[in-house]
Amino acid sequence: MFVLGIQGSPRKNGNCDHLLTLFLKACESHGAITRVIHPEKLDVGPCRELLVCEKKGVCPIRDEMEKKGYSLVKKADVVVLASPVFFYNVTAQAKVFIDRCQMFWGRKYKLRLKDPDGYSRQGFLLSVGASGGKRLFEGVELTAKYFFDAISADYAGSLTYRNVEDAGDILPRPELAEQIQDAAKHLLTPMLMKKSILFVSNKDACLSQMAAAFLKDAVKGRMLVLTAGMDAAKAVDPDMARVMAEKNLDLKYRVPQSLDGVLAGMDKDPHRVIFIGLKDTTPDLSCANVETWDIVTPQIPSLEAFRTLRDEIELRVKTEFSRL
Ligand SMILES: Cc1cc2nc3c(=O)[nH]c(=O)nc-3n(C[C@H](O)[C@H](O)[C@H](O)COP(=O)(O)O)c2cc1C
Missing domain, CATH: 3.40.50.2300 (Response regulator)
Known part of the structure; x- marks a missing residue:
């Protein structure tokens, strides 16, 4: 079982960093091998809407996306997207990575190619935001859902936390450890039973x-x-x-x-x-x-x-x- 984390926050040791680390550790306790992509650290530029992917199924931009992005997404049984809310959506760093996955969208919907791993791949969202509004995660969730669809992953759920502002604010939450363990177990157990x-x-x-x-x-x-x-x-x-x-x-x-x-x-x-x-x-x-x-x-x-x-x-x- 290979679980890929995408750490969208630019803040090292920030809340999403902690959340993702804990989540991946919980996955490892079920035997998964894990890996994290930090879009912030990759030489990956934004989509330039050249639309080559929709006609030829490849992205003509020559950067690290091909070797350090696409092949890891394809290999993943589970993709975990972790991003704080920035202006009611994911961070720019996460969005650059997501937009470049339009290549998968082009292959799937324009070229009508089917990813055989799409029957089992799962997507999971982790997010935090400083405020406490009811609709705080709507933008992030919508983006995550359509990202997961493009990479042929089923949206398996999310853990989202309000009123989380300073780095490390997430850690003292008493409910955190149990929620993460439960979510990882719920996600991986059906796969391991097959x-x-x-x-x-x-x-x-x-x-x-x-x-x-x-x-x-x-x-x-x-x-x-x-x-x-x-x-x-x-x-x-x-x-x-x-x-x-x-x-x-x-x-x-x-x-x-x-x-x-x-x-x-x-x-x-x-x-x-x-x-x-x-x-x-x-x-x-x-x-x-x-x-x-x-x-x-x-x-x-x-x-x-x-x-x-x-x-x-x-x-x-x-x-x-x-x-x-
Ligand atoms: C550029 C920027 C935009 C933000 N926009 C929002 C927002 O729209 N709503 C909100 O509740 N918090 C917002 N925040 C606060 C972050 O979501 C919050 O501090 C979060 O804990 C940061 O997570 P991290 O430690 O993983 O980076 C914003 C922070 C920054 C730096």
């Missing part, structure tokens, strides 16, 4: 990525479907992403992890592991159900070869999991 299946293939993990995407699309979040390469890949194979986009499945930016990395992020062994195209080189795993799919990969990779592989894998997934 049956899990892990696909593993060779470097770049193209075969396992494709199989996992077809299965995720079929089970619609009812199972935890994971994918790994024998080694960590540096980037998504563009040809693989392209042939999967022809099936309306969006795998761009979803960089595959290594087998060791995926297993380290799980609190228990996967229920089933399927090695694809690794006939003689499968490692020994302690998991109960390990099997292999003998899919022959072409010597010379080409788009046409990828399409054939994709169709073969799609058929195999449909056949093997027809009862799901």
